Amino acid sequence: MDKRAVFHHRVLPYLLVAPQIAITLVFFFWPASQALWQSVLVEDAFGLKTEFVWLDNFRALLADPEYRRSFGVTAVFSVSVTALALTAALLLATMADRVIRGAGAYRTLLIWPYAVAPAVAGVLWLFLFNPTVGIVAFALRQVGYRWNHLLDGGEAMLLVVLAAAWKQISYNFVFFLAGLGAIGRSVIEAAAIDGAGPGRRFVRIVLPLLSPTVFFLVVVNVVYAFFDTFGIIHAVTGGGPAGATQILVFKVFKDGFLGLDLGRSAAQSVILMAVVIALTVIQFRYLERRVHY
Amino acid sequence: MLKRVSRWSGIAVVAGLLVAGSAGAGRAQTEVMVWHAMGGALGEKVKALADAFNASQSEYRVNAVYKGNYAETMTGAIAAFRARQHPHVVQVFEVGTATMMAARGAIKPVYELMAEAREPFDPGAYLPAVTGYYTTADGKMLSLPFNSSTPVLYYNKDAFRKAGLDPARPPRTWPEVGQTGQKLQAAGLPCGFTTDWQSWIQLENFSAWHNVPFATRANGFGGLDAELRFNSPRHVRHIAQIADWQKTKLFDYGGRRNEATVKFTNGDCGMLTESSAGYAGIKRTARFEFGIGPLPYWPDVPGAPQNTIIGGASLWVMAGHSPSAYRGVARFFSYLASPEVQADWHQFTGYLPITRAAYELTRKQGFYEKNPGTEVAILQMTGKPPTEHSKGVRLGNMVQIRDVIDEELEAVWAGKKSPREALDAAVQRGNELLRQFERANR
Numbered sequence: 125m126d127k128r129a130v131f132h133h134r135v136l137p138y139l140l141v142a143p144q145i146a147i148t149l150v151f152f153f154w155p156a157s158q159a160l161w162q163s164v165l166v167e168d169a170f171g172l173k174t175e176f177v178w179l180d181n182f183r184a185l186l187a188d189p190e191y192r193r194s195f196g197v198t199a200v201f202s203v204s205v206t207a208l209a210l211t212a213a214l215l216l217a218t219m220a221d222r223v224i225r226g227a228g229a230y231r232t233l234l235i236w237p238y239a240v241a242p243a244v245a246g247v248l249w250l251f252l253f254n255p256t257v258g259i260v261a262f263a264l265r266q267v268g269y270r271w272n273h274l275l276d277g278g279e280a281m282l283l284v285v286l287a288a289a290w291k292q293i294s295y296n297f298v299f300f301l302a303g304l305g306a307i308g309r310s311v312i313e314a315a316a317i318d319g320a321g322p323g324r325r326f327v328r329i330v331l332p333l334l335s336p337t338v339f340f341l342v343v344v345n346v347v348y349a350f351f352d353t354f355g356i357i358h359a360v361t362g363g364g365p366a367g368a369t370q371i372l373v374f375k376v377f378k379d380g381f382l383g384l385d386l387g388r389s390a391a392q393s394v395i396l397m398a399v400v401i402a403l404t405v406i407q408f409r410y411l412e413r414r415v416h417y
Numbered sequence: 418m419l420k421r422v423s424r425w426s427g428i429a430v431v432a433g434l435l436v437a438g439s440a441g442a443g444r445a446q447t448e449v450m451v452w453h454a455m456g457g458a459l460g461e462k463v464k465a466l467a468d469a470f471n472a473s474q475s476e477y478r479v480n481a482v483y484k485g486n487y488a489e490t491m492t493g494a495i496a497a498f499r500a501r502q503h504p505h506v507v508q509v510f511e512v513g514t515a516t517m518m519a520a521r522g523a524i525k526p527v528y529e530l531m532a533e534a535r536e537p538f539d540p541g542a543y544l545p546a547v548t549g550y551y552t553t554a555d556g557k558m559l560s561l562p563f564n565s566s567t568p569v570l571y572y573n574k575d576a577f578r579k580a581g582l583d584p585a586r587p588p589r590t591w592p593e594v595g596q597t598g599q600k601l602q603a604a605g606l607p608c609g610f611t612t613d614w615q616s617w618i619q620l621e622n623f624s625a626w627h628n629v630p631f632a633t634r635a636n637g638f639g640g641l642d643a644e645l646r647f648n649s650p651r652h653v654r655h656i657a658q659i660a661d662w663q664k665t666k667l668f669d670y671g672g673r674r675n676e677a678t679v680k681f682t683n684g685d686c687g688m689l690t691e692s693s694a695g696y697a698g699i700k701r702t703a704r705f706e707f708g709i710g711p712l713p714y715w716p717d718v719p720g721a722p723q724n725t726i727i728g729g730a731s732l733w734v735m736a737g738h739s740p741s742a743y744r745g746v747a748r749f750f751s752y753l754a755s756p757e758v759q760a761d762w763h764q765f766t767g768y769l770p771i772t773r774a775a776y777e778l779t780r781k782q783g784f785y786e787k788n789p790g791t792e793v794a795i796l797q798m799t800g801k802p803p804t805e806h807s808k809g810v811r812l813g814n815m816v817q818i819r820d821v822i823d824e825e826l827e828a829v830w831a832g833k834k835s836p837r838e839a840l841d842a843a844v845q846r847g848n849e850l851l852r853q854f855e856r857a858n859r
Contacts, residue, residue: 168857170520171499175856184853190824190846256671256680274672275831362673363820365827382488383817384495384516385853 156397162390169384181391190367191375191392198371201285202349208289209345210338213296218326220297221304231301238294242352246359249287273361277368280361284369287360288353296341303337304330335415343407350400372396446478449745450504453481454490454730455564462765470752477745487513487730488816494735498523503735505746508563510730511550512815515637517733518559519813519858525734525743527750528557533740534747542772543754546724546798550809551731554638560731561750564768566694567725567794568618568712575705576687580604587688587710591658594688594713598667601687608669609662610688611677615670616822617728618690618712620647623655625807626714628723635805637812641855645818645847648840651718656836660829670830673823692728693794696767709790711797723807725797729768769795813854818847 131137163181167174185191220230237245252260253273261271273279307330315325331338354374357363363370363378373396380389455463460483467481484490487510494507509517517524531538540548540558551560574584580600588597598609612618624631629651634643662668669686671677681689682702690712691699699707714722732753734746752758759775762768764784770776776795779785785792801807812818825843828834834842 166853166857168520169495169516170523172520172522173858184849188849256683256685274670274676275827277831362823364673364824365831366824366833378820379817381492383814383820384492385814385817385857387857388853 159390159393159397162386163394164387165390166387169386177387181387182395185388185391185395190370193367194370194372194375197281197367197369198350198373200281201288201353201369201371202346204281204285205288205292205349205353206342206345208285209292209296210341212289213293213341214300216293217297217300217304218330220301234297235294237291238298240291242288242291242355243359245291246284246287246356249283249290250360253283273365275365277365280365280369284353284357284360287356288349291356292345292348296345299337299341300334303334307333332416336417339407339411339415342411343404346403346407347400350396372399445475447476447739447741447745449477449479449506449742449749451479451481451506451508451732451749452484452490452494452504453508454484454487454510455508456483456486459564459766462762466753466758466762469758470749473752474748477748479745479749491516498735501737503737505738505742506732506734506749508730509560509733511728511809512819514551514560514731514809515811515813515815515854518811519641519854523736524559525736526557526559527561527734528559530734530743531747531750534744536744536747536751538751542774544769544771544773544776544799546803547727547769547771549803550727550811554635560733561753562727562731562771563729563753564694564766565727565729565731565771566692566768567727567798568614568622568690569693569790569793569797570710570712571681571689571691571695571699572708572710573681573684573687573703573705574708576601576604576606576684580606580687584706584708587708588713589710590716591655591713592716595658595662595667597688598662602665602667606685606687607666608680608686609667610690611669611671611680611686612689613671613675613677613691613695614728615673615826616819619655619659619826620652620822621810622712622725623652625726625803625809626712626723627651627718627721628804628806629718630806631810632812635808636810638805638808641813641851641858643812643851645812645844645851648837648844651715653836653840655715656826656829656840660832660836663830664832670827693769693791694729694767696791709793711793722797722800724799724801724803726807726809727769727798767791769798812851813858814850817850821846821850 164176164178165174166177166180216234220227220234223230240248250258252258253271255261255270255272255274258271264271271279273283311329311333312325315329320328350371351373353371354377357369357371357374358377361369363374372392376389376392376396379385379392383389451467453460453463463481463483467479471478482504484493487508490507491509491513494503494509497503528538528540530536540552540556543558543562547562547565548558550565551562552558570587572587577584577597580597580603582597582600588594594610601609621631624636624647629649630636630646632643632645632647634640637643659668663670669680671680671686675691675695677686677689678691678695678699679702680686681691682699682704684705693709696709711722712725732750734743754772756772756774756778759770759772760778760782763770763775763779764782770779780792822843825834825839825846829836829839
C-alpha cells in the first residue's frame, strides 16, 4: 500500500505558488526587462525621441577609463565592507554570547544601528569626520594628523567603508548570535574537558558549525555592498575626491537620476546585475562546498 | 447582507459627493500646480507668495508643492511627464536649462504663453543679465527666472584689521588675493581663502568675467554641437595659481557644493567666493564683521572684468495643459514679476531682482544702504552688456559635466594631476558627454 499522499489537483499547486510568482514577475522580471530594453536605447530625458542603438551604450561605457576604474573601486569597497562587517559582528556576537548579566540590553543596543537609514548613517559619520568641524577630525588634529577626506582618496574610502560596514554589523550580529546559540554547549564543554583553549575551540568547533551562517552572510553582505550603499556614498563623498569612492551602483544612480541619461544608466545596471549574478554563482559553487550543514 | 449593501451605498454616496464637490470647485477655480525645490524658510516664502496671489483674485488657485532638492524636483517632473501627470509649472536649476530647452514637445516657452494668454509682457522690463540665461539667441524668453544669484567675494573684516589690512578695501584681483592671503596667514589664520561651487565660480564664471569662452557656439547658446574650451592658457593659469596656493593652505579646498562656507564662518579662512544668495546664511552664522566685494579678476586680461553669470533656477511651463490653466499661469507670472513682489523677494532672500523696476524700487527703499554689500552682485552683473561669452552656459548633460570638472579639480588640489592635464581631461570627458546629449536630442 502506498502511503504517500497524492494530490490529484492540477490547478491548485499553481494557484498556491501564483502569488509568489506574481510578485517576482512584477518586482523583479518586469523592471529587469525594462532595464535590458532601456540599455539598448538612446533617449532624451522626457522620452520624446528614442533611438535603438544596439550595444553602443555598453561600448561607450567599457571604453571609458573612469568606468573601468569604478570596477576596482567597487571591488575594494565591497571586500572591505564585507570583511569588516563580518569580523566585527562575529567578534561582538561571541562577546555578547558570553555575557550573562544585562545580555538583553547589550543585544538591543547592538541591533539599533540597523534601523538607521543609509543616508542618515552617512551623514552621522560625515559629521564626525568633517575636516573643519568634525569631532574625530578635531581629535586627530590634536595628535598631529590632518584628516582631510575631501582631498585624500584613501581617507575617503576608509570613511565610506566604516559608515557602510557600521550599518551592516547589526544585521550580521543578529544572525551570528542566533548561530552561536544553536551550537550545543555539550560539544564545547567536551572540547574544553579535552584541554582545548578558547581560541582553539573557536577555530575547530564554533567556526565550522557556524559556516552556514557565515556563507549566508557573505552573500547578503556582498549584495548589500554592491546595491544598498549608494545613499551612503551620496551623502558622504558624492563619489569623490576625484572618483576615489565612485562605486558602480552610485554611478548608476548619478547618471540615471541626476544626469537623466537613462540609456547609459540602464546599461550600467545591466552590467551590475551580471556581475552580481556571476558572484553569487561563484559563491554557491565554490564557497558552499566548504560549508557543513 | 442588507447591512453590507447599505454600508457600500453609503460609501458610494460619500464618494459621489466628493467627486461632485471637487468638480464644483474645479469649475469655480482653475488650479495651477507648481512644483518647486525651495525648502525651509524659502519654501515658506514661496507658499506665502502663492497664498497672496490666491487672495488677490478668485479665478485661479496656485498650489505650490515642495518636491525635494533641485535634482529630485526635475527628475520628478520628468517622470510625471512620461506618465502624463505633470504639473503646470516646475522649478528647474540652471544646469537643467539645456535639457528643458531641447525638450520642445514638453515645454511651453514663456513668451508664447504670455502672448496666447494676452497677458501684458514687456521683455525690455527685465534685467538682461538675469533673463539672458533663459532666453533664445534672438531674445525670446523661454522660462521665467525665479531665484538667481551670482558669485561674490566675502571677506572677514575683523581678520583684515588684525592683519593690518584696510577692511573697507577687499582685494580686487587674483594677485591681490594672494598678497592678502599671505598677510592673513602671517596674522595667524590657518587659511587665506576658499571657494564654494568650484566649477560654477572658478571656471564658468571665471570665463564670463574675463570674456573668454567656456564652450564654443556662444557657450552652447548657438547649438547642441558646442565644444568645451575651458582648457585655454588663461584657465590653466588660474587653476595652477589656486593649486599652488593649496600647497601652503593659502587656498584650502572645502568641498564641491557650499561646504566651504563653514571654513569661512568659523574664522579659518579669511576670504570666500560664494553665491550672493549665501548672504543670509553667512550673516546668521558668522560671529565677526564681514564685507562683500566683487569676484576677483586677472588685471592683465583685456576686457576684464566683463560681467558674471547667474546660477539658481527658473520656472518652466510644461506642455499639454488647457488654455484656461495657461491663463492662470500667465497671471501668476505677471504677479511674480511685479515690482513689489520682486523687490520683497530680492530683499528677503538675497536673490537677484529680475526686473529693472524691482531694482529701482529696492534702491529707493534704501535697502542697499542698510545692507552694505548686497548691491555688489547686481552691479557686477549689469556693469557691461553681456557678450556671447558672458550670457550664460547652456550645455546638455551639464550636471555630469560639473561632476567631471569636480573630479578633475580635486585631482589637481590633491597634487595628483597637473592643472593642464586635468583641464584637458575634463574637456575631453565633457565633450563626450556633450556628444551623447547631442545624439539623444537630435
